[in-house]
Amino acid sequence: MKLTKYNFLFLLMLSGFLHAQHQNRLFADVDYNERVIRVRQEIVFNNQSADTLQEFILNDWNNAYSNKETPLAKRFSDEYIRAFHLAREDDRGSTTILSITDQNGRMLNWKRPDGHPDLIEVQLAGPIYPNHEFKFTFTYNVKIPNDRFTRFGYDDKGIFTLKDWYLSPARTEGNKFVRYSNENLDDIANAVADYELTLTVPAGTFVACDLYQGNKAGKNATDEYYFIGKGRMGFNLILEKKNTFEIHANPLVEVSCNLKDNGVTDIQRAVLIDDIVKFTAENLGPYPYGKIMVTQAEYDRNPVYGLNQLPSFLRPFPDAFIYEIRFLKTYLNVYLKNTLRLDPRKDNWIYDAIQIQLMIKYINQYHPNQTMMGTLSSVGILKGHKLFNIGFNEQYDYVTLLMARKNLDQPIGDPKSTFIKFNEQIAGKYKAGLCLSYLDDYLGNGITDQVISEFYKLNTTNRKTDREDFEGILKSKTDKNIDWFFETVIDTRELIDYKFGNIKRDKDSVRVTVKNVTGTNVPVSLYGIKKGNVVFKQWVDNIAADSTFTIPRQGADRLVINYNNEIPEYNRRNNWRKLGGFFPNNKPIKLTFFQDVEDPRYNQLFYVPSFSFNIYDGVSPGVRFHNKSMLEKPFVFDVNPIYSLKTGQLIGSVSLLYNQYIRDQQLYNIRYTLSGSTFHYAPDASYIKFTPGVQFRIREDDYRENKKQSITIRQVLVNREKSQFVTTTDQTENYSVFNARYAKFESEITRHYNFYTDMQLASSFGKLSGEIQYRRLFNDNRRINLRLFAGAFMYRSTNSDFFSFGLDRPTDYMFDYNYYGRSETTGLFSQQYIMAEGGFKSKMATRFANEWMTTVNGSFNIWNWVEVYGDAGLFKNHYSDAKFVYDSGIRLNLVPDYFELYFPVYSSNGWAFRQQEAYSTKIRFVVTISPGTLINLFTRKWF
Numbered sequence: 001m002k003l004t005k006y007n008f009l010f011l012l013m014l015s016g017f018l019h020a021q022h023q024n025r026l027f028a029d030v031d032y033n034e035r036v037i038r039v040r041q042e043i044v045f046n047n048q049s050a051d052t053l054q055e056f057i058l059n060d061w062n063n064a065y066s067n068k069e070t071p072l073a074k075r076f077s078d079e080y081i082r083a084f085h086l087a088r089e090d091d092r093g094s095t096t097i098l099s100i101t102d103q104n105g106r107m108l109n110w111k112r113p114d115g116h117p118d119l120i121e122v123q124l125a126g127p128i129y130p131n132h133e134f135k136f137t138f139t140y141n142v143k144i145p146n147d148r149f150t151r152f153g154y155d156d157k158g159i160f161t162l163k164d165w166y167l168s169p170a171r172t173e174g175n176k177f178v179r180y181s182n183e184n185l186d187d188i189a190n191a192v193a194d195y196e197l198t199l200t201v202p203a204g205t206f207v208a209c210d211l212y213q214g215n216k217a218g219k220n221a222t223d224e225y226y227f228i229g230k231g232r233m234g235f236n237l238i239l240e241k242k243n244t245f246e247i248h249a250n251p252l253v254e255v256s257c258n259l260k261d262n263g264v265t266d267i268q269r270a271v272l273i274d275d276i277v278k279f280t281a282e283n284l285g286p287y288p289y290g291k292i293m294v295t296q297a298e299y300d301r302n303p304v305y306g307l308n309q310l311p312s313f314l315r316p317f318p319d320a321f322i323y324e325i326r327f328l329k330t331y332l333n334v335y336l337k338n339t340l341r342l343d344p345r346k347d348n349w350i351y352d353a354i355q356i357q358l359m360i361k362y363i364n365q366y367h368p369n370q371t372m373m374g375t376l377s378s379v380g381i382l383k384g385h386k387l388f389n390i391g392f393n394e395q396y397d398y399v400t401l402l403m404a405r406k407n408l409d410q411p412i413g414d415p416k417s418t419f420i421k422f423n424e425q426i427a428g429k430y431k432a433g434l435c436l437s438y439l440d441d442y443l444g445n446g447i448t449d450q451v452i453s454e455f456y457k458l459n460t461t462n463r464k465t466d467r468e469d470f471e472g473i474l475k476s477k478t479d480k481n482i483d484w485f486f487e488t489v490i491d492t493r494e495l496i497d498y499k500f501g502n503i504k505r506d507k508d509s510v511r512v513t514v515k516n517v518t519g520t521n522v523p524v525s526l527y528g529i530k531k532g533n534v535v536f537k538q539w540v541d542n543i544a545a546d547s548t549f550t551i552p553r554q555g556a557d558r559l560v561i562n563y564n565n566e567i568p569e570y571n572r573r574n575n576w577r578k579l580g581g582f583f584p585n586n587k588p589i590k591l592t593f594f595q596d597v598e599d600p601r602y603n604q605l606f607y608v609p610s611f612s613f614n615i616y617d618g619v620s621p622g623v624r625f626h627n628k629s630m631l632e633k634p635f636v637f638d639v640n641p642i643y644s645l646k647t648g649q650l651i652g653s654v655s656l657l658y659n660q661y662i663r664d665q666q667l668y669n670i671r672y673t674l675s676g677s678t679f680h681y682a683p684d685a686s687y688i689k690f691t692p693g694v695q696f697r698i699r700e701d702d703y704r705e706n707k708k709q710s711i712t713i714r715q716v717l718v719n720r721e722k723s724q725f726v727t728t729t730d731q732t733e734n735y736s737v738f739n740a741r742y743a744k745f746e747s748e749i750t751r752h753y754n755f756y757t758d759m760q761l762a763s764s765f766g767k768l769s770g771e772i773q774y775r776r777l778f779n780d781n782r783r784i785n786l787r788l789f790a791g792a793f794m795y796r797s798t799n800s801d802f803f804s805f806g807l808d809r810p811t812d813y814m815f816d817y818n819y820y821g822r823s824e825t826t827g828l829f830s831q832q833y834i835m836a837e838g839g840f841k842s843k844m845a846t847r848f849a850n851e852w853m854t855t856v857n858g859s860f861n862i863w864n865w866v867e868v869y870g871d872a873g874l875f876k877n878h879y880s881d882a883k884f885v886y887d888s889g890i891r892l893n894l895v896p897d898y899f900e901l902y903f904p905v906y907s908s909n910g911w912a913f914r915q916q917e918a919y920s921t922k923i924r925f926v927v928t929i930s931p932g933t934l935i936n937l938f939t940r941k942w943f
Contacts, residue, residue, distance in 0.1 A: 021231065021462070022046055022193035026166055029200045030239065035154050037142040041167060045191075046133040051175030056122040056136070057113075059190060061164040064118040064182035065093035065145040065153075068750075068779050071181040072118070076149070077748040078704060079421050084149050085750060086781055093145030093153065095167075103135035118182045120167065138167055150184050151297040160239040161297045164188050168234065171343065171464070180345055185416050185424065186301065186337070187344035190233045192462050197227040197235075206243040208256055210293040210338075211235050229289065231462045233338070236293050248273045253287040257294040259330065264323045272324045275366070276331055283358055283449065284335065285456045292334060299330045305426055306372070306395065316374030321367070332358055339456065341465045348416040349432045349490060350470055354452055356433020357440070360393045367392065385592060386599045387630070396430040397565050398597055398631070403427040404495065404570055405632040407661045407668050410703060413467075413490040420703050434568045435489050439474075439482065441566040442523050442539055447477045484522050489568075493663065494520040498561050499574035501546055505553065510579065512559060513548040514540065518570065527563035528556030534563065553579070572600040598629040610640055612651075613929070615821045615829055616680035617644040622652055634659050644680065651686065653677035669697040673714075677815075682823045685723035689815050691716050707746045714739050716814045726823045732802040737762045737814060750777045765803045766794040769837075775896075783867070783893075785859045787839060792852035804848035807838035807855075807875065807885070818928075826921075833902060833924035840871045841924050842887035842907040849875035859891050867891040869902065884908075900926040 023044040028037050047053050064072035068085055076084045084092075100108045102125055109123040128134050142165050147153035152163045170177040171189035178189040195211060200222050211227035218224075229235055238245075238258075248255040248270060255273055264272075281287065304325050315322075332355045342350055363370060370392040371377045377388040390398075403409040403423060410423050412432045419428055440448035451473050458473075459465050471486055488494055497520075501513030514524065521544040528536040528551075535554045540547070561575040569575075576587075590602035598604070606629070610622045622642030627633065635658050642652040655675040662668050676690045693714030700707045716737045722728055738761040745754035752775040760767050769791030777783050791805050802811050809830075812822060817836065821829025833841060838849075839857040855873030862868055869891045876882040887907030893900055902924040904912040912922050 022169055022191055023196070024168065024193040025196040025198075027198045028166075030160075030202070030205075032158070032202050032205070032239075035144045035160075037144065037165065039138070039140055039142060039166060041138040041140075043136045043138070043167070043169060043193075044133055045128065045136065045169055047128045047130055049172060049175065050130050052130065053128040053172070053175055053177075054124070055177060056124055056128070056134070057170040057177035057179060058120040058122070058167045059118070059164070059170050059180075059188055060095050060112075060120050060167055061118045061182040061188055062093050062142055062145070062166075063095040063112075065149070066095075066117060067092070070117050071115070071183050075183045077750045078706060080749050081149075082749055085777060087146065087149070091146040091148075092143075094143045096141045096143070098139040098141070099137075101137045108136070113179065116179055116181050119170070119179055140167070142166070147297070151301050158241045159244075160237075161295065162237040162239070164234060165237075169193065173343075178343065180417075183417055185345070187348060187416050188234065189343055189345065192231055192233055192341065192464075195227070195229040195232050195235060197225075197237075199225040199227065199237075201225070201239060204241070206240045206245075208238040208240070208243075208245050208258075208293060209235060210256070210289070210291055212291060232289070233341070236295070238293075238295065248277075250274060250277050252277050252281045253289075254291045255294060255331075256291070257327070258296055259294060259299055259323065259327055260296060261323055262319045264320050268320045269323065272320065273327060276324070276328050276362075279362055279365070280332065280335055280358070283361065283452070284339075284354075285453055285460065287335060288339065288460050292331070292338070294327060294330050294334060298334060299326055302329065302333060302425065304329050305399075316376040321370070321374075328359060328362055329355070339459055341459045341463060343466060345416045347467045347470075349412040349428070350467060352412070352429040352432035353436040356396065356429055357436045357448070357452075360396070360433060360437060363392050381593065385594075385596045387597045390597065394565065396434055397568065400427050400431045400434060400568055401570070401598075401631050407663070408703065409493050411491055411493050413486075418702070418704065431568060435485070438489070438566050438568060439485050441525070443478050443480065443482070448474075451477055488520060488522060494518065495570040495663070496520050496522055496567060497570040497574075498524045498543065499571075500559065500561070500577040501548075503559070503577055503579070505579050508553055509550050510553050510556075510559065511548065511550045513546055514543055514561070515546045516543050517574075519544070522567075525562055525564075525566060526551070527560045528554055529558040529560055529563065530554075530556050537563075573598065575600060595628070595630055598631045603627075604629060610642065612642055612679070613820065614679065615824070616646060616683050617642075617651060618646040620644045620646075620651065632659065634661075646683075647680060647686075649680075649686070651679050666698050666701065667696060668699050669695075671695045671697065681720065681815075682723040682726045684725060685721035687718060687720045687815065689716065689718050705746075706748050707744075709744045710742070712739070712741045712743070718813070718815065723823075729798075729800055729802075731764045731798045732800050732813070735762055735764070735813075739814065751775065762803070764798040765796045767796075767803075767805075768792055768794060769805075783859075783861045785857075785867075787835070787857040788855075789837060789839060789857075790852075790854045791837065793850065796850060801848040801850065804850040805837050805853040805875070807847050807849065807853070807873070808840040808843055809847070810834065810837045812836075831921065831924050833900075833926050835897075835926075838871075838873060838875070840873070840885070840887055841869065841889060841902045842871075842904045842909065842912070842922065844885050844887075844908060846875075846877070846883065849877055851876040851878055859893070861893070865893045867893050897926070898928045 025042040027040045030037050045056065064070045067073065073084055097110065100110050100122060102108055106125060108125065111121050113119055113121050122136065144160060145153040147155045147161055152161050154160050169191040170179065171191050180187065180189050197211060199207065201207060203218060203221050203223050205223060207225050209227050211229035214226035214228060216223060216225050244258040245256045248257060255277065261269060336351050336355055340351060344351065371388065372390050372392050372395045373388040376382055382388045408420065410419055410428065412428050412435065416424060436448060454473050455470050458469060474482060495518045497517040499515050499517055501515045504511040521542065523539050523541050524543060526538055526540055527534055535556050557579050559577045559579060562569050562572060587601060587603045589605055590599065591605050591607065594608050595606055596604065604627060606626055608624050610624045612620050620642045622640055624638060624640045626636065626638040628636045638655045640652045640654065641650060644651045653676065655673065658672040660670040671694065673693045678686055678688045680686045691714055693712065696711040698709040716739055719734045720728060720732065722733065741756055741758045743754065743756040754773045755771065757770045771787065771789045773787045775783065775785045802813055812819060817834050820832055824830035838853060838855045840855065853873065853875040855871060857871045859867040859869035868888065870888040872886040874882050874884050885908045887904060889902055889904040891900060891902050904922045906912065909915060913919055
């Protein structure tokens, strides 16, 4: 739709009389080469509240990119995103304010509030009284950031994807403005305003905008576009040298879309988009702005997880279905964010709940038989896995449980900025949708559908809304008490878990006891099942404690709690009870290849091929048997027999683990362990290690703080066989060490700190040690790594250095480190480096200390991942003086702690190049091949 300026002025005047709306006029000139937008802006702000405003706050979220100390930069650092911190200055964005004047032309002072460099506080010449307006004029330059940080900005193809790049009045609550900084959460709190944009761009530039386009005029080497929009909280703008958008005209809304289609035909896209547009309008209401943009950038920021992780050669879904789901999620997200007048940070759960519930409803309506893994469910070896046979919508429940079982779930009613990344982008969204579906099932009669439509309609009146409005509409539609939904399900992280107690049955009725395992009092659904079919379902309320009641049997042969998973329940393994047979709880054992999701109908046992490697056993194949599904369980066992190809002997490990999770305390987990292992430590000798232990794990109340503490207490019992290659004594063959350790760490991309103290007590020695390690990434992209180690013996009654402190290579008598050749003194595997104890890289004449040792290790990068390192230390042995040693060299820090190379240069021994041994024998390396350790490298940003 195109309108002239005269049409717009008439509508704006009418809007002013009827709604007293804020007015936001921008005159923007784009400098493509400099990636700068020069702006003159007029804001007419109308105080629509009953309070007098003493301040005026504007959102300036583009300035969040201006340096490495902003809340946005801190968020990147917390989530281990290196790109922003290592970027060139030219890649960052900023806003340069040139002048601010009032309606009388007076220059106004302004500042950026402490802690909010992306807000502007204007010092008013006088207060803004209720129902009065104030006019401001701004001139400023906007430097656009690179889009690789957040998907918004410029890219190397000359495309500008712009969002929240201009100044806008912040949302008000009473007589205060909401002060939110940009934390890459898409939750800017703008006041609703009428927008007018006059945009000047280089000639030939294609402009896409979700405002109405008015006139377009060419002037010399530029084109001038004119856009308007009424009652908006913002708008999107994309500038391209070549148009990538398709326009899908629909009687309900005009859709501009540039989502990648992966070969989906024009007709297929048109049909799918038309279905989704109609579905959304039917379930929410008509879109009030007539024009909506669905962009690849918006999708990339919030993709359909699962689909976006699959490699391109693996296509379990038709291309059309993938496009459909991607479009559906993005369209709903944009639709809701553009129309709901909620505080998008404080009340974010409502956006998520409506979006996910509508996605669930859409799949049920259009793809009721679609499985989570698509056509993979028909592949032979995968057919028996529940993961490949559950419905598409069941994934939401499993992902939500993933975080609850890790004790990392958070109340979905909390502000969005408090969530860890996995909860913010995935689990929290899914839980919000499931909780709304839970309420819908409990209330029945499609009440939540009515509530959503009525709430959506309320938002189209341009008034601000909040959760109280949503709650009020819900309560007006039912006579049932639903306080539990808001007070418990939304506002707390209390777990829901019910199970059966005693059951007395006869021919026509069942007297059943339902136990409330967690004490969370919410409604629970009870089903009667006969030969796999539901014969009855009823909701049971007020089970605050164990409750007993009698129900008609109706021929049921099983009772099941939460049969259709409508309740976001913590543990569904205890929800089934047979009404016949001698063993009412017996479940068949299901042996499954590889891992699977949890199936409450079976006792699951998983087996998977495994391998281990050291030079004495070789590459040794084995089979792991365990009960750990993709969801954590309190009790986990793992038995891993392995065949040593080199020795022809059976080796391997076994472990038993019990997790005691503690809710709402800093001590959040107590882990009890019992483990044993046997491998070869020399070509002709093996060891057996047996370790009972307990670990107390502590975290901060703020889950976003990457801070953890732990206290570990264990007894390490070791029995080593005698070897012809390694000297052993009575004391070093069979020994037991009591070990107590306290550890604390704090980590993010710019700063890492860890500290531990360690005590070891054995019959032949006792020792204390401690370590402090610190890493810092400075604003000039220089990195420094510092480590201090100190250790001393309390007593010692052995002449062997086996238990001594190692200067460059610990003996690892407790077999904690993953040495590939732990007894090697020459050759490649003797050069494996593990940062422990002394931490030296060069081999000194004296390599052990049997009295005390203190060392300092440091490194500093000189270019990218190339660093210089240095070590210095003092150590003392009995009957000799303390010695001072040092070394230095070059470190290639390719992947910290996972893949590193050390090249010695100079040490107490002299120049490394001039010594008799070949230089290649002095190079040290760090290589990690443990799958679990490597996975942690990629998942740490999510948790």
